[in-house]
Amino acid sequence: MADSGVTLPIKVDMSYRDVVRGYLPQPSVVATDLQAQLKEIGIEINITPMESGAFLDAAAAGKLPMFMLGWGADYPDATNFLDYHFGASSSPSFGDHDPKLTDLLTKAAQLSDPAERLKIYSEANTEIADFSPMVPIAHGGNAGAFKASIKGAYTGAFSAAQFRVMENPDTDSIIFEQNAEPISMYCNDESDGETFAACEQVTDSLLGFELGGGNVVPALSTEWSANDDLTEWTFKLREGVKFSDGSDFDSADVYATYAAMWDESNPEHVGRQGATWDYFNTFFGGFLNPAPAAS
Numbered sequence: 001m002a003d004s005g006v007t008l009p010i011k012v013d014m015s016y017r018d019v020v021r022g023y024l025p026q027p028s029v030v031a032t033d034l035q036a037q038l039k040e041i042g043i044e045i046n047i048t049p050m051e052s053g054a055f056l057d058a059a060a061a062g063k064l065p066m067f068m069l070g071w072g073a074d075y076p077d078a079t080n081f082l083d084y085h086f087g088a089s090s091s092p093s094f095g096d097h098d099p100k101l102t103d104l105l106t107k108a109a110q111l112s113d114p115a116e117r118l119k120i121y122s123e124a125n126t127e128i129a130d131f132s133p134m135v136p137i138a139h140g141g142n143a144g145a146f147k148a149s150i151k152g153a154y155t156g157a158f159s160a161a162q163f164r165v166m167e168n169p170d171t172d173s174i175i176f177e178q179n180a181e182p183i184s185m186y187c188n189d190e191s192d193g194e195t196f197a198a199c200e201q202v203t204d205s206l207l208g209f210e211l212g213g214g215n216v217v218p219a220l221s222t223e224w225s226a227n228d229d230l231t232e233w234t235f236k237l238r239e240g241v242k243f244s245d246g247s248d249f250d251s252a253d254v255y256a257t258y259a260a261m262w263d264e265s266n267p268e269h270v271g272r273q274g275a276t277w278d279y280f281n282t283f284f285g286g287f288l289n290p291a292p293a294a295s
Contacts, residue, residue, distance in 0.1 A: 008042035015058070016068040018049040019180035019194075023070030023140030030137070031068060053183040053272070056191055060276040062092030070140065072193070074279075075158055076214045078121055079109050084279075086128065089286045091278055094133035101127045112230070150174065154212040160197040165211065186271035188261045191278045206235050206254070220249070265289035 014034070016027045024030060028049065035045040045066075050058070058064050074080050084090060087109075088102040101124060108120040144155035151167040163174050180194045187199035208219040218224075221235040241249040260268035261280045264287040271277070281287060 009039075009044045010042060011044045011046070012066050013046045013048050013064075014066040014068065015048040015050050015055060015064045017052045017055045017180075019052050021070055021140075021179055022142045023072070023138070024068065025140075027068060034068075034137075052180055052192060052194075053275075056183070056278075057274050057276060059093050060091040060191070060278045062095065064093075068137075072142070073158055075209075078117070079105075082121070082124060082128075083109055084282050086124075086133075087282065089284075090282050091276065098127065098131065110230070156209070157212060157214050158209050160193075160200040162211070163201055184272040184275070186275075188280060189271035189275035189277040191276075206237075220254075263288040264291050 014031060016024070016031055018027070021027070028047075031045075031047045031049075035047060038045055055064075055067070059067055059069060071081065071085075079087075083105050085094060086098070086101055087105045088097065090097070104120050104124040104127065108117045108124065111117050111120070144161065146153035146166075149169060151169065152165045153161075154165075155161055163176070166174060168174050178194050178197055180192075182195040182198045183190050183192050184195060185198065187195060187203060190196070204220050206219060206221040207216050207224065209215065210217045218238070220238055220241060222238050223236040224233060226233045235254075237249070237251060237254070243249060256268070260266050261277065262284060263269060269277075277287075
């Protein structure tokens with residue numbers, strides 16, 4: 001047998017978020033089981049539970065050699081899975097970018113024909129399989145339950161359930177439970193579902209999903225259109241919308257919101273110390289005026 005050059009045992013830290021998730025309801029049990037299985041092939045695992053925010057920051061920065069993390073769709077498209085994790089502007093969670101893979105994903109994301117996209121995504125899947133940066137362990141199910149007396153109750157397919165469309169006939173409060181505390185309430189620079197669930201109760205978007213479904217519906221905009229190559233989008237804003245302080249909502253507010261998220265030099269581009277603005281960076285291909293990389 002040829003010498004592989006690998007000295008056994010291999011020792012590595014494996015980290016996980018110390019919270020309950022729908023796809024990972026017992027993380028310590030799963031970690032212990034993986035530890036035992038890998039030991040049989042000469043890999044010694046040191047299990048490292050971490051606080052949720054610190055874990056996500058470290059994973060996004062590429063600082064964790066091995067970790068357990070699940071994923072649920074934010075919207076129904078392949079870009080939400082492949083581009084977010086492996087695209088040209090994705091975080092270094094899984095190591096250095098693969099130029100062949102990023103080129104394929106960039107090309108597929110710019111097409112609207114499903115058949116043409118499928119051909120390219122098939123190539124992308126083969127490329128991912130060649131270096132296997134992640135190993136699927138399980139496909140988790142999800143369930144939401146409400147007290148029978150809550151009127152208008154539903155579960156969101158891609159976004160958090162909106163409590164404003166529900167009613168508790170016994171009181172003016174709705175009590176809800178989720179897996180962990182929100183990491184922060186500065187919504188733009190977080191990537192955990194608990195933050196999103198809270199933020200979606202107090203913020204609105206230009207477009208949204210139908211209640212309980214995946215079809216796109218108007219929200220703060222009433223109409224929208226795009227040019228032929230999908231590089232310019234036009235939105236007609238809903239009239240009569242006001243902020244909680246009574247001030248009017250207009251296009252300047254939309255511009256200011258995107259500027260704060262997209263321009264890293266914007267004075268409003270602030271949030272929790274150490275957060276990565278991971279979603280916005282990935283979905284929009286990077287920041288304007290990016291800060292110099294840390295040495």
